[in-house]
Each structure stands twice: as C-alpha cells, then as structure tokens.
Amino acid sequence: MKRKRKLVFFLQRIKWRWLSKEEGCIICWGRTGVLKKTPMDKRIHYVRGCGQVCNSCWSEDYDDF
Numbered sequence: 001m002k003r004k005r006k007l008v009f010f011l012q013r014i015k016w017r018w019l020s021k022e023e024g025c026i027i028c029w030g031r032t033g034v035l036k037k038t039p040m041d042k043r044i045h046y047v048r049g050c051g052q053v054c055n056s057c058w059s060e061d062y063d064d065f
C-alpha cells in the first residue's frame, strides 16, 4: 500500500510538470518560476544539458557551478 501511494505521488508530480506552463526543478521537482517558452539563454538557474533548477536548489548545490 505504501509503495502504491508513493507511485501515485510520483505520477502526480510528473503530471504537474507536463501540464504546467512553468518549468519544474530537476532536483526537487518544485516550481522554478521560469516559463517553458523562455529561451534557454534568457533563463536564470538553467544548467546546460541538465535542465531548470529552482532558486533554493541553485543556491544550495550550484554555488560553485
């Protein structure tokens, strides 16, 4: 049962990513505030070859980037 609930939660997050106009964070899956139509070179906190990272993940993990 626990496993199934975890899977549902996972699928909901994927669904959010697909339906949202906003790009999801590749680390925490949270909101980034960056629209999907934003060109790559105009995005903030965008990791080339990886994807969009949110504000908090960026400051936590990508200080040395």
Ligand SMILES: [Zn+2]
Residues within 6 Å of the ligand: 025, 026, 027, 028, 029, 030, 053, 054, 055, 056, 057, 058
């Ligand atoms: Zn994040």
